[in-house]
Amino acid sequence: MRIVLSLLVLPFLAVPAMAQSDSDIVRAAIDDVFRPAFADFNAATGALESDMEFLCEAPSVQRATAARAQFRETVLSWSRAELYRLGPLLEDNRSERILFWPDRKGVALRQVQAALAEQDETATSVESLTQKSVALQGLGALEFVLFGTGSEALDDGADYRCRFGLAIAGALHQVAGELDAAWQAPDGIAKRLLQPTEGDPEYRNQREVMEDVTGLLAHGSEIIRDQRLLPFLGREGERSRPRSALFWRSNMSVPSALANFEGLDDLFTRSGIGAVDEENEWVSNGITFELENAVRAGALVTDPVAEALDDPEQKQALDYLVIVTQSLDTLLGENLAAARGLSVGFSSLDGD
Template sequence: MLKRVLPVLLLPLALFGASPASASVKASDVIQRAIDGFVRPAYASLHGHAGTLAKAMDALCQAPSQGNLDAAHAGFSATVAAWSSAEIIGFGPIKENNRLERMLYWPDRKSIGLKQVQAALAGKDPTATDPAQLAGKSVAMQGLGALEFVLYGDGAETLVGKDEPYRCAYGAAIAKNIETMAADVDAAWKKPDGFAGLWANPGPDNALYRDGTEAVTELVGVFINELEMVRDVRLKGFLGAKPQGDKPRQAIYWRSQNTGLSLAGNLSGIDALFQASKLGDALPEDSRWMAESIHIQLINGVATAKSIQGRIDKTLADPAERGKLEHFALITSSLSGLIGTRLTAEFGLTAGFSSLDGD
């Protein structure tokens, strides 16, 4: 699985004030805006959508029908969109108890997760239909990837009938597990004396963030790392340098046709976080065009990703549609240059890092 690693950023105190004290105060303002304006609303939204999804799965199991399956599909897509925005904050409460991997085990390069889900369905493992017991099983069996296979994978057509109740029961347990994790993370971020309090109040007695530099480094790392992840892992994991190198079944959420929705959610989250933090306001007056350019490019990236709909293999087979993916890659590369090089240079940051590591 991928590991998010903070970039090595050396943030001068002069950026946020002339003294360590003023630096911490200014950094606290930036971080508090990020928490209140993006992080808390994003995870609250995920909690709400996950709850709707869990109810839709319960309704499908109680009364199998095409209408209820359509509602479950809609709930799944809405939850994917909410998660794709929130997941850019891949530290803090979401990292506790392996929640990040349990929520989404991806990429599944060796199909380990797929095989475990298929084995549970084939063997009708009764413990996998109990949310409490499922939470203690393999991370690959209990998140969005597992639920996607239940709802869209081979055999999903049985969900509209009553002959194979196990598949729906397993899916309902996954949905409930997702809701529980979302609720726990939502509650954790809302605690004023929890992780949010530590991030927004750096200082010498803070075990995680000793000064404003470290707190803001965490924030800047989100923009740099997530853009790299979206482009180099999520997109280039299936988009080849040339059409013959494309791997449509390596695309995230390819079964549910939510690949574009997910990519859009990632960039939408980055934009919302950047705007909420008002980090661009710390730029010198003659360099604030960068903040507006970042915003515009993120909006364009979101629009491009949202236009990618339907089966990803058909998108890749159509030169015009495939061109949208290449355009999306160019946008993310431009953004990486703007944020990872030019913005950090304006702040006097040194960005030398390897932000993603895979097994």
Template sequence: MIKTSNSIRLAFAIAAFGLLSAGPGSAQDASKPVTDRGVLSAAVTDFIQPGYRNFRDKAQAMGAAISPLCEAPSAPGLEVARKAFGELVTAWSEIEIIRFGPVVDDNRLERILFFPDRRGIGLKQIQQVLAEKDETATTPERLAAKSVALQGLTTLEYLLYGTGAEDLAGGDEFRCDFAGAVAARIYGTAGELVDAWDDPEGIAARLSDPKPENPDFRDEREGLQALLGVFVNSSELVADTRLKPFLGAGVDEAKPKSAIFWRSGLTGTAIAGDMKGLQELYKASGMIELTPEDIQRYGTSAMFELSNAQRTIDRMKQPLPQAAADPETRDAANYLRLVLLSIRDTFSGRIAGGLGLSAGFSSLDGD
């Protein structure tokens, strides 16, 4: 059982020690001078492109797990599909921090993950499809023409874990076909992202090699601004749209069923994946090395805080949403949000200043 405020105070104390004593860290070759373009290129080739490829591959594996479940329904087959879903959620969580470029075109973000869904639109549509046995939802081609809320991870989670999911092991043909179509749509969207980022004349080239004639990333500053925005906006997004809604104002106001992936028990997995993605981008890009040495230690400390937050999730003995409603573990759950807000403030303040940039507006403001 995780103890609360003492462990939280200890975590921040350790992080503070890291701030004072730790040196800078980066994946780039220390023998080579770090340049703006080198950072941008590394972010693309060492994090963004492989991240989307991994997501595509896990989406393909998801479909490959559903097909035999539909052909020969069984409890072990359902468990294989659920395991593949967990790996798919992890892969998406690690790359979803990239919220610029092709992923924001054609409603791809919403097609992959329709969340938050405060009015329950997606759930109502899923239940309607199941109740009516709407055959237009059972092939990826026809599903593509339906609501984006039906095409992504939250729909697939409900089909694999929601009311009636156990019927998949007993031969619920319609539900299984629906799940297969959703998996195929996710794979298709993932493939679009891979193709867009692998296009030699596309966004990867523009971000790695900024030019005045580009429609975006006309100079290195604009590219670095986008990378900085990943740390600022994504940490805030996870804190305020993934954690805050189910944390509530106190134990009595916690809302575990408002959490992302609460049915599958993958809330902590998803949030830990977001944190890992921030760490991997930080390491791959080497962006912190563009800042003065006295600023770099703040980046090191921020990454240490993220590691400690992930360990907090790993040590939880119950699903994260339930931990928020337990007086003995609530502080540990709330600590995760505090870490993410600290990351936001560190990157929008000291690190942005060290780069000679401004953090810009929040992606949550709607401006």
């Protein structure tokens, strides 16, 4: 199955020519990046819940196909937003409830298979499901319901499996609604970022805010490499493992990683953080160049992961994406931060 992302055909935005103040950058990031991204994710999960409800009401191949298609759209929407790891996304285990990953021990798969085998009715309502393990509540669990072993039964009726999937979709929409509301709230995270105070444990001044926003870019490239690409490509000397890829069942492994790059590009360009003084213009140009390289390389990967890894051209393109993230690590985490007089610390995720 071949999947083409919109980001592969849309040109990257030009970096603003005039440098903006830190407060202007933060405001633009909030209004033009964070709020739209989480609003889009909220809308996508709402459509997913509706499609799952329609499927459960009257199972058919057409309705199952629609639900699977909306799942893929939801994955893309999440992937564009998930690297904005600050504020509401880091509270109440929201990130893990949406996507329990990395899952090195296969916890989610075991729990989802157990729920399906036992037909655990407490996993078929949003209220009771959200009291269970986060591994049962998110996109990984729903992917198995829609695409995993036995999922073909959804096409002509699989009552428990569908109700379980509907509950997961409802839980996702609930969390997405919380995120959207938190970013839209006038007295919430937006105010904290725009009006830092000495009493705030995280954002005492504008510099700390800017370091967090810049850190999203630097740590984002690390996450793409260490948690999205290397698990299935293998580190140096390791063999490829296509079934270690996130979203391999739905053929969304590479599209979701490319949507991650799109999320980084949106933050870099729309916020104006890349507009630096003339002396450091090479930094912004380099970042734009590497983000464009990611798009070009990603366009060459048209097959599911297993087939792509067996094709020399596609495998080379995937390996090149890793090289792009390494270059972005330096450009974003060191050069851009230095150009703005900031210090970006280590990621809270080890990525091992």
